[in-house]
Amino acid sequence: MHSIMWQPTEKQINNSQMMDYMQFVNQKFELSLKNYSQLYDWSIEKTEDFWSSFWEHSQIIYHSPYTQVVDDLFKMPGAKWFEGATLNFAENLLHHRDDKIAINFYGENGKQSLLTYTELYDQVSRLAYSMREMGILKNDRVVGFMPNLPETVIAMLATASIGAIWSSCSPDFGIKGVLDRFQQIEPKLFFTADGYQYNGKQISCLSKVEKILVDLPTIKQTIIIPFASALNSNLIKNSILWNDFLHKDSGEINFEPLPFDHPLYIMYSSGTTGLPKSIVHSAGGTLIQHLKELQLHTDLRREDKIFYFTTCGWMMWNWLASSLAVGATIVLFDGSPFYPDGTALLKMADELGITVFGTSAKYISSLESAGIKPKQISSFPKLRTILSTGSPLLEENFDFVYGEWKEDVQLASISGGTDIISCFALGNPILPVHRGELQCRGLGMKVEAFNEFGKSEINSKGELVCSQAFPSMPIYFWNDPDGQKYHSAYFDTFPGIWHHGDYIEIIDHGGVIIYGRSDTTLNPGGVRIGTAEIYQIVERFNQVEDSLVIGQPWENDERIVLFLKMKDQISLTNNLIKKVKNSIRESCTTRYVPAKIIAVEEIPYTINGKKVELAVKQVIQNQNVKNIDSLVNPKSLAFYKGIVELEL
Numbered sequence: 267m268h269s270i271m272w273q274p275t276e277k278q279i280n281n282s283q284m285m286d287y288m289q290f291v292n293q294k295f296e297l298s299l300k301n302y303s304q305l306y307d308w309s310i311e312k313t314e315d316f317w318s319s320f321w322e323h324s325q326i327i328y329h330s331p332y333t334q335v336v337d338d339l340f341k342m343p344g345a346k347w348f349e350g351a352t353l354n355f356a357e358n359l360l361h362h363r364d365d366k367i368a369i370n371f372y373g374e375n376g377k378q379s380l381l382t383y384t385e386l387y388d389q390v391s392r393l394a395y396s397m398r399e400m401g402i403l404k405n406d407r408v409v410g411f412m413p414n415l416p417e418t419v420i421a422m423l424a425t426a427s428i429g430a431i432w433s434s435c436s437p438d439f440g441i442k443g444v445l446d447r448f449q450q451i452e453p454k455l456f457f458t459a460d461g462y463q464y465n466g467k468q469i470s471c472l473s474k475v476e477k478i479l480v481d482l483p484t485i486k487q488t489i490i491i492p493f494a495s496a497l498n499s500n501l502i503k504n505s506i507l508w509n510d511f512l513h514k515d516s517g518e519i520n521f522e523p524l525p526f527d528h529p530l531y532i533m534y535s536s537g538t539t540g541l542p543k544s545i546v547h548s549a550g551g552t553l554i555q556h557l558k559e560l561q562l563h564t565d566l567r568r569e570d571k572i573f574y575f576t577t578c579g580w581m582m583w584n585w586l587a588s589s590l591a592v593g594a595t596i597v598l599f600d601g602s603p604f605y606p607d608g609t610a611l612l613k614m615a616d617e618l619g620i621t622v623f624g625t626s627a628k629y630i631s632s633l634e635s636a637g638i639k640p641k642q643i644s645s646f647p648k649l650r651t652i653l654s655t656g657s658p659l660l661e662e663n664f665d666f667v668y669g670e671w672k673e674d675v676q677l678a679s680i681s682g683g684t685d686i687i688s689c690f691a692l693g694n695p696i697l698p699v700h701r702g703e704l705q706c707r708g709l710g711m712k713v714e715a716f717n718e719f720g721k722s723e724i725n726s727k728g729e730l731v732c733s734q735a736f737p738s739m740p741i742y743f744w745n746d747p748d749g750q751k752y753h754s755a756y757f758d759t760f761p762g763i764w765h766h767g768d769y770i771e772i773i774d775h776g777g778v779i780i781y782g783r784s785d786t787t788l789n790p791g792g793v794r795i796g797t798a799e800i801y802q803i804v805e806r807f808n809q810v811e812d813s814l815v816i817g818q819p820w821e822n823d824e825r826i827v828l829f830l831k832m833k834d835q836i837s838l839t840n841n842l843i844k845k846v847k848n849s850i851r852e853s854c855t856t857r858y859v860p861a862k863i864i865a866v867e868e869i870p871y872t873i874n875g876k877k878v879e880l881a882v883k884q885v886i887q888n889q890n891v892k893n894i895d896s897l898v899n900p901k902s903l904a905f906y907k908g909i910v911e912l913e914l
Contacts (some may be wrong), residue, residue: 691704
């Protein structure tokens with residue numbers, strides 16, 4: 267068992283919404299559940315009771331009631347949830363109408379803008395009116411090629427209020443990356459900013475947008491938000507400025523009552539093989555799952571200020587936006603997290619009094635390698651929770667947060683994905699934080715670790731599966747009439763059971779360890795090794811800035827190859843190679859020791875901040891990497907071509 271890094275006080279436990287919900291359940295069903303473990307087991311054994319009681323407890327706004335919770339819990343894909351119910355996603359996010367700040371926008375240059383819940387409602391009302399006027403109907407697709415601005419949230423909410431479907435990409439996507447996504451879904455309306463700021467530079471979007479629109483003939487109109495004011499906003503064909511498009515008066519929003527499984531979002535897998543999968547998520551499934559995660563697992567309340575460092579192309583943006591349903595203040599940041607230097611987001615968190623700070627594992631390790639000690643900036647008196655996702659949070663990252671940031675903070679590593687627009691495992695306000703572990707599996711999520719025979723195991727590494735249906739499963743993939751793409755994405759490995767492609771271990775006390783993607787799992791001599799275990803060791807070397815490990819097919823087997831990006835002016839010496847190998851040997855076993863350790867100039871990452879092991883593996887095997895537009899630094903792949911050492 268890993269050591270305990272943080273424990274909630276008795277008062278924190280008793281005042282938590284998780285505890286409040288447990289008491290609600292005990293009363294409603296005449297139970298005597300006493301702890302999370304019992305509550306979780308009940309949510310799996312009595313899944314219908316769990317979801318129906320949470321529907322009631324979270325006070326979801328609906329127009330007509332449901333007739334049954336789920337038709338078949340073991341029908342995957344295809345289980346139908348809350349049949350008969352009608353609701354509107356935007357109505358649930360806009361039910362607060364007061365002077366509380368709904369959105370606090372914070373730009374890279376320190377500029378801020380505030381929007382109250384009343385102002386947010388009015389803006390959505392005006393935009394939705396204009397969208398209806400121009401002919402946007404239920405099921406039409408509306409897209410955003412947008413920085414992380416308040417207008418992006420407003421456009422999404424206006425789209426959802428009508429029953430149209432929202433999809434977005436961040437403006438750092440290449441033209442091909444945008445077209446690979448948006449061409450599939452044939453959108454009618456296109457929102458963009460004239461430009462954005464990153465790392466101190468103003469970058470224009472309009473020439474890129476013009477080229478994108480040439481290949482999107484279904485677009486009827488383009489709405490331009492003037493954001494990078496120093497740039498020339500010459501209007502492009504069939505375009506109009508945001509303020510000119512907005513209806514002059516605001517009124518009551520006509521929230522379309524829609525079935526629970528009405529499509530809300532189209533999200534895209536960040537895979538690097540073939541066209542991105544267009545994953546369609548339902549309004550009801552997204553809403554109830556996000557409310558569960560925000561209210562119970564994050565203990566989010568009206569008085570909170572929640573921030574997540576994300577672009578509009580990542581599901582954490584959608585997750586953050588759902589915080590409006592709780593009535594909290596969401597903090598939107600646009601720009602580089604390291605401009606003007608690595609303390610930028612920390613200073614922002616301190617200045618704004620952020621209570622829930624969301625980021626990536628990469629950001630935390632980047633702070634550490636840059637020698638930044640957050641506690642020297644502030645004691646962060648308001649900060650209650652740090653959330654981390656994107657890749658596994660290593661044990662050393664836990665040490666850094668508790669040693670150099672804040673001792674009395676709940677560090678919640680969370681893991682799920684675009685595929686489910688939510689989490690399989692995440693934080694919990696009534697449980698301790700164990701070093702290197704996610705605190706628990708989410709309520710109602712029957713997450714298991716399967717061995718290769720499809721048997722569930724505890725305290726043993728296996729494939730992350732979910733063996734019961736849950737409301738936030740995709741309703742379908744776009745342009746997949748027979749459901750074949752959807753089925754092969756998750757259900758080919760273990761029939762009728764969701765197979766996620768992550769390698770995990772469930773600890774007997776309920777914690778979870780994520781070992782990285784199982785489709786890039788190393789397999790030397792038939793022994794399965796998670797890449798995260800090697801990264802954990804390499805991270806300890808101060809000379810190394812970043813690393814990437816793959817398995818290379820070699821002599822009817824597989825050998826481990828470790829690529830290191832060295833810190834400035836430091837070269838990879840034979841002595842250092844020896845030290846790295848010894849360290850891996852001592853911490854793991856001889857099987858984990860790389861056959862080759864090679865210095866490279868750059869490590870490729872997806873736009874969502876994930877290392878791209880699979881693409882590198884394809885490059886060194888002279889295979890075609892199809893979807894390089896999902897990479898933030900596609901040129902980095904060139905460093906891996908024709909490496910002589912890999913032929914020896």
